[in-house]
Amino acid sequence: MTAVVASQDRSPGKLGLDRDDRTVRWLIVAFALFFLTALLIPLYMLISRSLFNRQGDFTGLANYREYFETPALFQSIQNSFTVAGISTAIVIVLAFAYAYALNRTCMRFKGFFKVMAMVPLLSPSLLKAIALVYWFGKQGVLSELLFGHSIYGPIGIVMASVFWTFPHAVLLIGTALALSDIRLYEAAEALKTSHTRVFFTITLPGARYGIISSIIVVFILILTDFGVPKVIGGNYNVMATDIYKEVIGQQNFEMGAVVSVVLLIPAVIAFAIDRIVTRKQVAQLSARAVPYAPKPNRLLDNTMLGYCLVITVLTLAILGMAQYASLVKFWPYNLELTLEHFSFEIEGAGWENFYNSLKVAVTVSLVGTFVILLGAYVVEKPRRDSIPRQAIQMVALMPMAVPGLVLGLAYLMFINHPSNPLGFLYGTITIIVLSTITHFYTVTHLTATTALKQMDREFEAVSASLKVPLTRSFWRVTVPVCMPAIFDISIYLFLNSMTTVSAVIFLYGPGTKTASVAAIHLDDSGETAAAAAMAMLIVYACIAVRVVHAIITGWLLHRVQAWRRR
Amino acid sequence: MRASTDADANAFLQLDGVSKAFGDFHALVDVNFTIAEGEFICFLGPSGCGKTTLLRCIAGLETQSEGRIRMGGADISWLPTSERDFGIVFQSYALFPNLTVSDNVAYGLVNKRMAKPAIKARVAELLSLVDLSEHISKYPGQLSGGEQQRVALARALATSPGLLLLDEPLSALDAKVRAHLRREIRAIQDRLGVTTIMVTHDQEEAQTMADRIFVMNEGRIEQLGTPDEIYNAPATPFVADFIGVMNFFTATVAEGGGVVRGDLTLACETGGHGEGTELNCAVRPEDIRLIDRDGDDGANIIEATVDSIEFLGSFVRLYLALPALGAGELRADVRKEQAQHLDIAVGGTVRLRIPPATIRLYEAGPPR
Structure with missing residues (x-):
């Protein structure tokens, strides 16, 4: 009771702080510093740089005027939106049918097709572009199918974009289709509604938020993607490649900043719409809904089986061609198989790129998961509401709206600023890790928050009443209970760190170039086979880690966490 | 305060x-x-x-x-x-x-x-x-x-x-x-x-x-x-x-004690309330007694029509209509045996007594 007596003269109006409140307060300070350094200051520097000229004088919107008056640059905006629009339309239709087959039919081999849909996630987007060049390029296997059109340009960008964004769309639409109340369908059946009418009045409206959400996400992914247009875009310029050319080619940071801001605007708008839409989807389904269970329908099931097979074959054709490209001695003149492309005896490329990628991916996966879980905990769990906590939640949602290339350029300006004490980090693994964690922060943060939300709201109250410190409850209860989400986050971070190009391409230094960036450079210098080999190394690592991850997850969830079994 | x-x-x-x-x-x-x-x-x-x-x-x-x-x-x-x-x-x-x-x-x-x-x-x-x-x-x-x-x-x-x-x-x-x-x-x-x-x-x-x-x-x-x-x-x-079930109706304090509403006058302890004051009267259904047609002549004996009957296991709940109160406004609980004995049916009339001590009075105004 000593504490009680000591508190007598505490000033009224505010609850006293205990150890847990102080812990949370320190964490909030730490996260505020993290987001300032890792996101807000760099972004601020990028945006302000677009308002200065090369000599460092403030020129207001002069750069923007110049940008919109340069026909070549202005054309890129139109190009970006055209390819993103067409690719999105195609991907959504294809992915909806695929997700429908997985969630709403009694098609056989669903498990297999679920896995196959995710295969493109295991490789960088540029790998799809390289494979397409082998299929449809000047010396490609099926070039005739393009009727004289070149794969380099919009056609190639659209095809490659469709391939690499397909799994994202299937995941998002699939989630929306999985959430459905069977009683709506039973009611429709009782009212003798035709199948077509059921589809258009129940199925589509039910999934509309998922569809809108996936349209937005896919559109932004393609609009801001750099790897695909870099490899297969040819002379067809898009905004992402413009940023790269301005900064790397012409050292024109100011114009790079202008294009970045122009690219940032649609991304921010789209992301804001997506957040509103997502919130609606959650509210749509009541807790009492009875999940939909499809009934067998031979015609539908077999048609869908055929469709999914075609998609799977196409997916494998891309991966297979990349594999083949990495093994063929000299396409298309010498088709002998060889491993020599994997020796990378080329200036500026080598196995060390692959090791760097592994280093980055492992660090991001370990450190990032911990940071993200902790951040979500600070936002979600403390009992006291505070403005700083809500601010952290808002900032945590921002990275999703920032294209990787823009983030990378912002980091570059931040780290190279003469008065930045962190300047020594330039070109280190640390800065690559930091940018990658920030780049993929939002999705993982949302996964972590969802997992924490599913825990009993009163755990913290119970712990406090039992005088158990927050830190102990965190390790003893929160972490074990959130283990599945933690695994999901760590694998997501690993795969994305391995395959990402955009932010890293501005940040690597001598000795820290990653495999995906090296693949871009190899392709750039005409070493396409070596580029394919480098990209395949990433694929091997991703597959290996995915398999090991599945085994460990299965083992941990079924052996160690016996309490999950009822 | x-x-x-x-x-x-x-x-x-x-x-x-x-x-x-x-x-x-x-x-x-x-x-x-x-x-x-x-x-x-x-x-x-x-x-x-x-x-x-x-x-x-x-x-x-x-x-x-x-x-x-x-x-x-x-x-x-x-x-x-x-x-x-x-x-x-x-x-x-x-x-x-x-x-x-x-x-x-x-x-x-x-x-x-x-x-x-x-x-x-x-x-x-x-x-x-x-x-x-x-x-x-x-x-x-x-x-x-x-x-x-x-x-x-x-x-x-x-x-x-x-x-x-x-x-x-x-x-x-x-x-x-x-x-x-x-x-x-x-x-x-x-x-x-x-x-x-x-x-x-x-x-x-x-x-x-x-x-x-x-x-x-x-x-x-x-x-x-x-x-x-x-x-x-x-x-x-x-x-x-x-808490529990309660009948509520408003009435005014009658001349010389008790309360009155329309043609219904009920004897009860009115405390310090002056004549003509409007009050909220409350009676529990189980406090209302049903009596035989030729039963005793105590205070507060009323005739009412049975609107509907609810079967609640060991007792039945009658919804009664009184001219002064309106249809189904008054609920009375009757043991199952007594209900059988009195041969109660929907549409029939019953005689009931509200013991004065069971009537509670509150300042007027609907229950919050």
Whole structure:
């Protein structure tokens, strides 16, 4: 009771702080510093740089005027939106049918097709572009199918974009289709509604938020993607490649900043719409809904089986061609198989790129998961509401709206600023890790928050009443209970760190170039086979880690966490 | 009105003028009470009446906007939760799903730097108290709802807190389990003598378990008293209406005592109310007596038509129409045998008597 007596003269109006409140307060300070350094200051520097000229004088919107008056640059905006629009339309239709087959039919081999849909996630987007060049390029296997059109340009960008964004769309639409109340369908059946009418009045409206959400996400992914247009875009310029050319080619940071801001605007708008839409989807389904269970329908099931097979074959054709490209001695003149492309005896490329990628991916996966879980905990769990906590939640949602290339350029300006004490980090693994964690922060943060939300709201109250410190409850209860989400986050971070190009391409230094960036450079210098080999190394690592991850997850969830079994 | 802020020497827990506002919404308005050590108290009221907010203020999970909370003589108004002395049980159990029953119960003990054998002995003692000794190494997910709630109770009691807070602990359970746990919780409380506050919206639960019931409505305590007082002498129309079933009708004080409404005159004790005052009259259905057609001629004998009949097991409830009150306005409970004996049927007439002593009068105005 000593504490009680000591508190007598505490000033009224505010609850006293205990150890847990102080812990949370320190964490909030730490996260505020993290987001300032890792996101807000760099972004601020990028945006302000677009308002200065090369000599460092403030020129207001002069750069923007110049940008919109340069026909070549202005054309890129139109190009970006055209390819993103067409690719999105195609991907959504294809992915909806695929997700429908997985969630709403009694098609056989669903498990297999679920896995196959995710295969493109295991490789960088540029790998799809390289494979397409082998299929449809000047010396490609099926070039005739393009009727004289070149794969380099919009056609190639659209095809490659469709391939690499397909799994994202299937995941998002699939989630929306999985959430459905069977009683709506039973009611429709009782009212003798035709199948077509059921589809258009129940199925589509039910999934509309998922569809809108996936349209937005896919559109932004393609609009801001750099790897695909870099490899297969040819002379067809898009905004992402413009940023790269301005900064790397012409050292024109100011114009790079202008294009970045122009690219940032649609991304921010789209992301804001997506957040509103997502919130609606959650509210749509009541807790009492009875999940939909499809009934067998031979015609539908077999048609869908055929469709999914075609998609799977196409997916494998891309991966297979990349594999083949990495093994063929000299396409298309010498088709002998060889491993020599994997020796990378080329200036500026080598196995060390692959090791760097592994280093980055492992660090991001370990450190990032911990940071993200902790951040979500600070936002979600403390009992006291505070403005700083809500601010952290808002900032945590921002990275999703920032294209990787823009983030990378912002980091570059931040780290190279003469008065930045962190300047020594330039070109280190640390800065690559930091940018990658920030780049993929939002999705993982949302996964972590969802997992924490599913825990009993009163755990913290119970712990406090039992005088158990927050830190102990965190390790003893929160972490074990959130283990599945933690695994999901760590694998997501690993795969994305391995395959990402955009932010890293501005940040690597001598000795820290990653495999995906090296693949871009190899392709750039005409070493396409070596580029394919480098990209395949990433694929091997991703597959290996995915398999090991599945085994460990299965083992941990079924052996160690016996309490999950009822 | 703000009550005195002096500490009551006999009070274990004392609240003085506690209010809580969420923006414009007043969740608690000037709550004052004292609780003696060892009492079992129920906060009873409809959802949104502020009972859970009050409990959470006592626990430090919410902060009162105004007022003081004293416990054991000390002012705890501004103490954080972790420095207050209580154990708490929630409706959702809030058991840690990844810990065994024994680890859940030991959760607060481990922190007290107790020796391992001592912890083990204490856990065993608590689990035998809640009759769960055979489930010691199971996980919460393997237990039934009632068993989980008993584990939560054991966990809350493990550190021997001075105050036990129960937040709708039985609401998520089946009727039978609930009835069983009521008795069990009360027996444990009697045995340990721990001061207990339970929040509930179930009047039966409050009446069977509590020493005293605090009936709450719109952030205020309407009445505090024993279950008997609350039922038999409800202080306000709200309490009268919320506890049990009650007939309400308005009437004016008649010349020379009693009340009158239309052609209906009822004898009753009108207290100090002057003639012509409009009052709210309340009568419990079970207090209305049905009498034979040629039965005795006491006071307040009325004839009424039976509108409808509800079968409620050991008794039937008649919805009666009286010219002065309107159709179905008056409910009367009749034992099954008497109903058969009187041959009651829908559309028939009955003779009934309302004993004057059973009529309660409140200042006019609809029950809140």
